[in-house]
Amino acid sequence: MSSREILAHNLRVLRTAKGLSQEALADAAEIDRTYVSSLERKKYSASIDRLDKLAAQLGVETHVLLMKDLPPGAADDKP
Amino acid sequence: MSSREILAHNLRVLRTAKGLSQEALADAAEIDRTYVSSLERKKYSASIDRLDKLAAQLGVETHVLLMKDLPPGAADDKP
DNA sequence: GTGTGACTTAAAGTCCGTT
DNA sequence: TAACGGACTTTAAGTCACA
Numbered sequence: 507m508s509s510r511e512i513l514a515h516n517l518r519v520l521r522t523a524k525g526l527s528q529e530a531l532a533d534a535a536e537i538d539r540t541y542v543s544s545l546e547r548k549k550y551s552a553s554i555d556r557l558d559k560l561a562a563q564l565g566v567e568t569h570v571l572l573m574k575d576l577p578p579g580a581a582d583d584k585p
Numbered sequence: 586m587s588s589r590e591i592l593a594h595n596l597r598v599l600r601t602a603k604g605l606s607q608e609a610l611a612d613a614a615e616i617d618r619t620y621v622s623s624l625e626r627k628k629y630s631a632s633i634d635r636l637d638k639l640a641a642q643l644g645v646e647t648h649v650l651l652m653k654d655l656p657p658g659a660a661d662d663k664p
Numbered sequence: 665g666t667g668t669g670a671c672t673t674a675a676a677g678t679c680c681g682t683t
Numbered sequence: 684t685a686a687c688g689g690a691c692t693t694t695a696a697g698t699c700a701c702a
Contacts, residue, residue: 509633527665538697543666550695551634554651568588570609571649573627584662606684617678622685629676632695677695
């Protein structure tokens, strides 16, 4: 299981759990909409600087984005 | 605390715990010698593909490389 | 709201060295 | 053994139009 696959999955799970569109997440994280789409389709091997930005907006620590099994509560919709 | 800083620290801690030189780790992970050095000096924002390679050689899961506090046993010298 | 292709450019990553 | 620089190649990153 590559980190690309895990990231793609967690990104989508956490994003939808928060009720965010790709566009909304991208705007909040100050990155391009199509780039979020690209990551969820495993097009790129994201750098850790980007992971930091995305994790902050999803309310999790960066390393959680690369965990095979998300910890309990990670996908809760809490501001 | 950025992921760059956490990675730089964990890389050095885990590497030395395994008794590996930067070069030995680089060779094993099939990445460049100077790049390992660069990551430990926070010069670059590593991509997750490289993290996978490094983690495999250090005997930890990729996400562990980005944890502020390493889990117990992570820095043990076990093959 | 999302997927995708084509394209550009900034940064990752390599390879050669010296200190 | 590790830090570091320079020149180089490859890929992540960013933008845009369109389905």
